[in-house]
Amino acid sequence: MKVSKTVKAILAQYESDNPGTKANLARMLSTGKLAGTGKMVILPVDQGFEHGPARSFAPNPAAYDPHYHFQLAIDAGLNAYASTLGMLEAGADTFAGQIPTILKMNSSNSWATTKDQSVTASVDDAIRLGCAAVGFTIYPCSDQALDLFEEFTMIAEEAKAKGLAVVLWSYPRGGELSKAGETAMDVCAYSAHLAASLGAHVIKVKLPSEHLEQPEARKAYEAGKIDISTQAKRVAHVMQSSFNGRRLVVFSGGATKGTDSVYQDARDIYAGGGSGFIIGRNTFQRPREEAIAMLSNIIDIFKGKA
Amino acid sequence: MKVSKTVKAILAQYESDNPGTKANLARMLSTGKLAGTGKMVILPVDQGFEHGPARSFAPNPAAYDPHYHFQLAIDAGLNAYASTLGMLEAGADTFAGQIPTILKMNSSNSWATTKDQSVTASVDDAIRLGCAAVGFTIYPCSDQALDLFEEFTMIAEEAKAKGLAVVLWSYPRGGELSKAGETAMDVCAYSAHLAASLGAHVIKVKLPSEHLEQPEARKAYEAGKIDISTQAKRVAHVMQSSFNGRRLVVFSGGATKGTDSVYQDARDIYAGGGSGFIIGRNTFQRPREEAIAMLSNIIDIFKGKA
Amino acid sequence: MKVSKTVKAILAQYESDNPGTKANLARMLSTGKLAGTGKMVILPVDQGFEHGPARSFAPNPAAYDPHYHFQLAIDAGLNAYASTLGMLEAGADTFAGQIPTILKMNSSNSWATTKDQSVTASVDDAIRLGCAAVGFTIYPCSDQALDLFEEFTMIAEEAKAKGLAVVLWSYPRGGELSKAGETAMDVCAYSAHLAASLGAHVIKVKLPSEHLEQPEARKAYEAGKIDISTQAKRVAHVMQSSFNGRRLVVFSGGATKGTDSVYQDARDIYAGGGSGFIIGRNTFQRPREEAIAMLSNIIDIFKGKA
C-alpha cells in the first residue's frame, strides 16, 4: 500500500496516535479510486437496523444480502464500508482484506422511545473482524447527550489503544432543538467541534443549512461576519470548526434524492474543502449499475475532474 | 458425528465464527431425526418460569419433572432442548451428551410490571452445563429495548468467544406497538433483521400475520410489491429479511391449539424455506405418546415427506 | 461425618454441582438430631435487622447476645443456623465447626420505602466465616423482582463455583399482589418453582393457604383437579412444583403462635413430604428450656415419631 504525500500530511495532524491507528487511517485514505487524494467516499449501511429492512432494501431487493454492500463498495472503488456487527460478520471472511470496514458500535431504531442509542458491538468485535475503524453516534442536544459522550469516550480510548481509527457521527437532535435546528449552521459547526474535542479522527455531520438556531451563536456569526451564504462556504466553516481543518470531516446529504442534487452536494463539499462524502440510501436503493455510475461521477468530482 | 453437505453449506454462512461455535451449530443441526437436513425442531420449556407451574404443567403432571422434557426431546428425535438454568441443572448429568441444550439466559414472569427481562444465568453457566448454545430474549419495541440489546451484545460476544452458538428470541412488544402489531408482517421481518444485525446465529420469531403496523413500512411493502398473501410467503419474506437466508430462523406458533393447525404451520414454514419449528406447550401439555406422535409428523413435514 | 443412603439419594438430585457444594449440602443434612433422615430444622435469626432488636429480643433478653442463637441451635440438635453477617461474625470463632451456618446475603428493614433488599454480605464473607451456605431473599411480585433475580443469579453462580450451597427465601410481595395472595396456593407454588428455576439448592417458602390469587392459575387448578384441600396436600403440591421433589424445600409458619399450632404445621409438612421447618421467632422468643423442648417435639415429628 502506497501512502501519498497528501495522506502523509493528513496523518501528521494526528499527533497523539499510535502507528496502528495511523496505519488504519492510511488504509482508508489509500483504498479505492480516491486513494492518495486525501478525499473519501464511504458507504454506510445501518438503515436496516434504524428503519427496518423493507424501508431500506425493498426498493432494490438484492440489497437484502449483506454481501451486496461489500461488493458494491469494492466495485465502486470506495474508501470504506461501514455497517453493524451482524452485517459485517456475514461477509467478514469472503471480503477479508478487500476493503476497509468500519464497525458501527451503537445504533437506534425506529421504535426507540428516547433519543438514545444502544451499544451493539465492542471494540474487540472490531478487532476480530479486521476492521479499520469503529463508528459511533452521538446526539449532542438530547437528554442522553452527556451519557453518549461518556460511552464514546470509553470506546474511543480503547479503540485508540488497540490501533483502530475512530469515526464519530455527530447528529444534533432532541432536547430543546427545533427540527430546523438539526441542520442549522451553528449547530452543525458546534457538533463538528464537539466531535473533534471528544477526540474523533473522522467526523461525520450533515450538510448544514443557512439557518442559525442559537440566539447567542447568531450574534457571534454576525459580529464575526462569517460568510455562510453558500453551501460550499458552510462546508468550509465546518472544516474551520473542526480544529481549523486538522480533522477529516465527511458529509451526508440525507434521504434519497435525484442525482443532480447529489452531485451538487459533492461539488460543494469539494469546493469547501470537505474531506468527503458518506452516502448510503442514495446508492444501495438504486439498481446496482446505476449506483456504480453515480458513485463514479461523485469520485470524479472529488478528484476535481467534474 | 457426521456433518452433511447441507449443514456444511449452512456453517459456511457463519463467516466470522470460530470452530467452537461452528461445532456447536453443527451439533444442533446433526442431532435427531432431522440430522443433516438443515432443518430443526427445538423443544423450549421456560413456561414454568414465565407463567407458573400450574398453568404450564398441570395439564400433564409428568411434566413437573425436569427429566421429562429432556427425555421427550430425545425420544422424539428433536435437534435441541432449551430451558432455564435450574431446569437444565436438574438433568445435566443424567442426560449429558444425549441432546444439545440451549440455556435460556434471561426470563420474565407473569408478575413483571415492566416489559423487561431478568438475566438469570451466565455464559459460564452454559459452559459448565455443556450447552451447545445460549438463548436470549429481546423485546424490540419496549422502553427497555435499547438496554436489552446491550445486554444481548455483551452476552453474545462472550458466548462467541467461548465457542457457543447464540439463539435470539426476538419478540416485539411494548412501547407504542398495538397487540396486532406484535405479529404484524413488517414488525416480524424487522425483528428478525434486528436479531441478525445484532449478530445472532439462530433467530426465533413468531409466525407473522398479514397485518402491516408501521405506515412507512406499509408504503415500502406496497411500492416493492412484496407478496405476503400466504403464510408460506410471509415465512419466505422473514428469511429474506434475515440476511437473505444467511441465518437460521425458527418459528413458533404460539399458544396450545389443535394438531391440524400445528401441522399447517409446519408445512408453511417448510414451504417458505424456514429453518424449523420451536414448539413447547403444544407438546409437553399433551400426553407423552400423543406429543411424540405429533412431533413425528412434524419431523416428516420438515423432511418433505408429509 | 457419615452420609446416609437417604442423604446420598438427595445429593444425587443435584446433578450439576461440584463436590464442594455437595459436601456442604451433606453437612447440613448430616448434622443434629435429624442427621441422615433427609429432613431439616433450621434456625433463622435476621429479625433484629428486619424488625429491630426490641421487637425481636425483648421477649427473651438473653437473645440479644449473638452467642445465644448458636448455642440454641446446637443444643436443640438443629441442622443449621442462618443469620446476618454481623451476627455470624460475633460467634464465628467460638462455635467454629459446631454447626453449619447460612450467611443471609441480603436484608431489608422495617423502614424500607420500597419492596427491595440490600445486599449486606459477599460470597467471600461466607467463605471466610466457614459457612455451609449462603441465603438470599427474592420478592417475586415486586417492582424490584427482576433486579433481585439478577442479584441472586450472580451470587448463586459465585457461591456454587466456590463450593457453597445456596438457600433461596422466595417471598411473594409487592406489585399487584393482594395481602391474601402472599400466601396463596398458586403464588406459593409459583414462587417455589421460580426458586428452583433460578438454581437454588434449598427453597424456603411460607406454608400456603387454600386461596388462589391468579385467575388463569385458578383455571389450571380446577382443570387439573389439583387437590389443595388440606395443608399437607398443599405442601405436597409445593414439592411437586419444586421440580417434582428434586429440590429441598423448607417451610416457615410465620409470626409467633401457640405450640400446638406449630406442631400441626410440622406434622403437615412431614405428611406432605416437605423437607423441613425453618423456625425463628417461635423459638428464640420463648425461654430457652421451653424452646428446646418444643424443638425436640418438632424433631420427633420429622423423625416420624410424633
Next chain:
Amino acid sequence: MKVSKTVKAILAQYESDNPGTKANLARMLSTGKLAGTGKMVILPVDQGFEHGPARSFAPNPAAYDPHYHFQLAIDAGLNAYASTLGMLEAGADTFAGQIPTILKMNSSNSWATTKDQSVTASVDDAIRLGCAAVGFTIYPCSDQALDLFEEFTMIAEEAKAKGLAVVLWSYPRGGELSKAGETAMDVCAYSAHLAASLGAHVIKVKLPSEHLEQPEARKAYEAGKIDISTQAKRVAHVMQSSFNGRRLVVFSGGATKGTDSVYQDARDIYAGGGSGFIIGRNTFQRPREEAIAMLSNIIDIFKGKA
C-alpha cells in the same frame, strides 16, 4: 504498645477479624490518656465539609488549619482523630504515627437535595495515609438507606481484608421518620443493632431521648418492661442492642452546648457502660486551652475519677 487485659478482652469479641484489624483496634484503644481502659474519646472533624468552613471554624479561626486538629487530639490525649480525605492528607506526614486516624469515607453537605452521601475516599486511600480505621455514615430510614448499606458492605469487606477497623456512624433520618424520631430510644437502639449486624467494629450513635417512635416497638418496650427512664439506662440499652455489649459504641452529644451538659453526657455514657465519646464542635469551636481542659475532665470521667 502495651495491650491491657481489658483491651485484650474487647479484642476477643471480634471473633472473625484478622490480626491486622485487631492490631488497629488495639492501636485506638491503647493510645492517649485512656489507653488500656477500654474507653475512647475521639475527635471528628468533618463539619467543614458538612456545614461549610465559616459555620465550623469562624468561632475559633485557628481551626481553619488542618494541623490544628491533629495537634489538639494529640495534646488532649485522645484515642483517635477522624476526618475527611483532604484534611488527613494535609497532616499525614507531619503527624505520622502520632495518633490513630479514621478516614471518613463518605460525606454529605448542607446543599444536598437528598438524604444521601457521597463516597469521597477509598479504602486504599486509608491504607496509603496510614489510617487505623475507615469511617462511614448510613441514614437507616432514608430512601437511600438500602443503597448506603450496600456501599458500606463493600467498603467494610475490603477494609477488613486489608487489616483496617471499621467505624459506622448510624444516623437515622429521612423516609417517614419524625424529627423527634431521629433521637428516639427505639430508633437509636435499632440503628445500633443495624450497624452491628452490618459488621461494624465501632458504632457511633447519638445519645437517645426517652421518645419511642415506632408503635410496634413501643409495645415491645412496654411488654419487656425495658427501663429507659434515665440517659444512663438508655445508654445501657443501646449497648445491649449492640450484640449485648460485644461491640464498641461511642456516643455523640450533638450541637455546641455548655460544659456542664457535656460532662453530664459523659457521666451518663460511662454509667451506662458505653465505650466512649465522640466530640467535635464542642471542642474545636472553643479556644484551644479551654478545649483541652474540657477534654481532660471528660477523660477523667471515663477513668471513673470524676
Next chain:
Amino acid sequence: MKVSKTVKAILAQYESDNPGTKANLARMLSTGKLAGTGKMVILPVDQGFEHGPARSFAPNPAAYDPHYHFQLAIDAGLNAYASTLGMLEAGADTFAGQIPTILKMNSSNSWATTKDQSVTASVDDAIRLGCAAVGFTIYPCSDQALDLFEEFTMIAEEAKAKGLAVVLWSYPRGGELSKAGETAMDVCAYSAHLAASLGAHVIKVKLPSEHLEQPEARKAYEAGKIDISTQAKRVAHVMQSSFNGRRLVVFSGGATKGTDSVYQDARDIYAGGGSGFIIGRNTFQRPREEAIAMLSNIIDIFKGKA
C-alpha cells in the same frame, strides 16, 4: 528545571503525595515567567466545547486552530495550558515538553438539560499525552453534586497514584442556589473548602462578591467579624478556607471585560495572597499581540512589579 525555595515550601504542604505528583506540581510552578515565585497564570480553553466554536473563536479566528493556544501560552510565559482531550491531542507532539498541560476530564455544553458534566477523558489519556495534571469540574449545589464528588474521588485517586497533579474547578450552581449565590462569599469559600477536603492539589474558584447566600453562614460571618469588604480581603478569606493557605487556589474573573478590570482582579488576587489567575476568553478572544501584552502586565502584577 530549578525548583526555588518558595516552590519547595509549597510542595512541602502536599504531605501525602508521591514524588511523581510533587514533580508535576513543581513543573507547573517552575515554568514560564512566574517560575519559582509560587504564583501561576494558567490558560484554559474549553469554551469551544462549553459554548460552541463561533461564540468562542469567531472574535479571533486564529483561535480555531488548537496550535494557537499552545503557542499563546508558551509565548506569554504562562505556567500551564488546560484543555479538552481533542484539543490537547491536536498539539501533543508539536508542543511536547514545551509547556505543562492540564487535561480537562469532564465537560458540559450549552445544550445540557441538567447541571451535570460528562467525563470525556481518562487518567490514562492524561498519561499518554504527557500532561502534568488532570482537571475536573464539580457543581457543589446541583442535584448531581454527590455524584460529581464520587466521580472526582475516583479520578483523583487514580491520578495521584499515577503521579499527576489534580486541579479542581469548584463551581457552585443548581439546586436551590440563587444566581447571586453562585459568586457569594460564603458559597465561594465553602466551595474552595469542599475542593480541598476532596483532596484537590490546585483549586479553581471564581472571584467572590460581598453577597452572603446562606442565612446560617451569614450569622457565622457576623459573629466571627470576618472582614469581606474588599475583593482582596475576600481572596484572603478563600485562601483561609482552603486549609489556611495550604492549597494552591487560582481565581477566574468570568466573561470578557476591559483590561483595567482584569488588572484590578489580578492585583486583588495578589494582595489577598491568592496563588494566581486562570484566564481564558479574556486572552484568546483578543488579537494575539494584545493578549500577550495584557498577560505580560498580569504577570508583572503577580511578580509584585505592577
